[in-house]
Amino acid sequence: MSSRTSDCLEEEDGEEEEEEENYNPTEVKMSQIVMPCHSNHRQELSVGQLLKWMDSAACLSAERHAGSPCVTASMDDIHFEHTISVGQVVNIRAKVNRAFNTSMEVGIQVNCEDLFSDRHWRVCHAYATFVTQRTSTGQKVNTFGGQIMAWMVNVATIAASRLSQAHPTLRAIDMFTFRGPSQVGDRLLLKAIVNNAFRNSMEVGVRAEAYHEEGPNRHINSAFMTFEVLDDGGKPRTLPRIRPEPLEGQRRFQEATARKKIRLDRKYIISRTQGEVPLSVPWDPTNQVYLSFNNVSALKMLAARSSWRLSCEKDQVQLYTLEQKSMLSFKIECEVDVPAHRAFDLLAELSNRPSWDSHYKKCELIQLVDNDDFIYRVVTPSVRHGAMGSPTAANQAKGILQDFILLASKRKPCGSGDPYVIALRSVSLPTHPPTEGYNRGEVLCAGFTILETKDNKSLISYFNQASPEVLPYISTDIAGLSSSFYHTFCSCSQYLTRNRL
Secondary structure, eight states: OOOOOSSOOOOTTTTTOHHHHHHTTOOOEEEEEGGGGGGGGGGGBBBBHHHHHHHHHHHHHHHHHHOOOOOOOOEEOOOOSSSOBBTTTEEEEEEEEEESSSEEEEEEEEHHHETTTTEEEEEEEEEEEEEEEEOOOOOBOOOOOHHHHHHHHHHHHHHHHHHTOOOEEEEOOEEEEEOOBBBTTOOEEEEEEEEEEEEOOEEEEEEEEEOTSSSEEEEEEEEEEEEOOTTSSOOOOOOOOOOOOOOOOHHHHHHHHHEEEEEEEHIIIIIIOTTTSSOEOOOGGGGHHHHHHHHHHHHHHHOOOOOOOOEEETTTTTEEEEEOSEEEEEEEEEESSOOHHHHHHHHHHHHGGTTTTTTTTTTEEEEOSSSSSSEEEEEOOOOOOOOSOOOOOHHHHTTOOOEEEEEEEEOOOSSTTTTEEEEEEEETTTTTTOOOTEOOOOOOEEEEEEEEOOOOOOEEEEEEEOOOTTTTHHHHHTTSSSSSSHHHHHHHHHHOOOOOO
C-alpha cells in the first residue's frame, strides 16, 4: 500500500490508542459487540458484516467533512490479521485523512477488544475514497456500498467452499472499486469463480452487475479475494489444484499468479521505505564477539520458528515461507549426498559461491577477522527497478549492479543433533562506503544450516529475511512464475557433490 499522510491511523498490536492532541472533527468511533446473528459457522464475525460497519463509519466521517451525503468510490486493499469471536467487541475508528477537489480519503482502523481479559489487538486497516452526492427531490437513492461489498464476500465464500469442500477463511481483499452507482429498485447479479488455487490459498474473482427492468447490465464492482482453509490447529491446509479452462480460464489463472507476486512485492517492498531504518550495523573490532554472536543467534532463532509454510516443491527441493508483521522470510531446503562437515567447509568458503550461484557476480574477502568470522564484499545484479524478479534490460544495458558488505560467521555444532551454521548479515565499514555505479544493498539475516542425516548425508537449509534488494529474486518463485530457486539449489548440490572428497 502506498505511503500516506501523517494523519493516517497507525497503531501497534496490543497497545491502546493514544489520545491526539488536536481533536479531528471528522473522527468517528464505533463499537459493536459481536452477537451470534453477526457470526459465521465458527462463531466468528462475518467479514461481510465487518465491511458494512467499516463503510458506515467511514461514510459518516466523510459526510461530517463534506456537509452533504457521500457515497463510496473505492476501498483499498485489506489484509485481515485476526478473526473476531462472538462476545468480543469491535472498535472502529474512521477519519478524513485528506480532502481533494472532488473526493476525500478516509482512514479506517479496526481493533478487537476482549472484555474479560482487557486485551486489545489490531484486526485490519483500510483506506476508503468517498465522493459527495448532490441529491435533489425525486432523485433515486443509491444502494449502500457496504451491503454490496458484503454480498460480494458471500458469493466468493460459496465459490471457495465448493472447491475446498470446507469452510474457508477470508484473508485478504484486493481493492473494491465502484464503477457506477446501483439504485434502489435495481436487480443485482453477482458472479464468483476461483481463478487459481495455490498450495495454501486460493484467489476468487467477484463481479457485481446491476440492471433495471429491461435495461442492459451495468458493471458495478469487481474484487479479488484470497481465502485459506484452516485445520483444527489453525494452520492452513493444502488445497486441491484447479485445471483452468482454455482461453478465458487460462487467462484468469495466469493473472491470479501475477497478482500474487504483485501482492508480495507491494506488501514487503513498497510498504517498507528503504533507508528508513538501516539494516547494516557498524563493524567495530572491539565489539567483535557481540556482533558475531548476534549474527549466529539471529539465524538460529529464524531457523527454529515453527510457522514455516511449504510454498512449493520440485524434485525434493522445497521452498518455505514465513510471514511476520513486517517481514517475509524464506527457506530453501534439500538433502545432499555429502557429509555435513564437508558441506560446511565448502559453503563457508564464500569466495567460491560465484561458481555455483548466478546471483553472485563477485565475492571478495576484504577482512579476515579470525578463524570463524570473515567480512566479504559481494556484487550482484541490481533488481531494485526490475518488474519480474530479475534485472530489467535497461538496467543490464547500463551495467547497474548492487553490492553488499557481509559479515560471515561460521560455527560448528555444539553437541549431538546441532547443525553447522554459516550466518550472514550486513555491516558497514568506513573503508568501503557506497560507491558510484553500485546500489548498496543490505541483508538483515541470512545463511545456511547444515544438519547431518543418516547414511552420511546432509540436510542443507538456506534462510533469508527478505530485504528490498533480495525479495524480487524469490517472490517470482513464491508466486509460481519461475523456479530459479530450484535451479540455484541444484547447482549448489552439484558443486558440493563434485567436491565431496
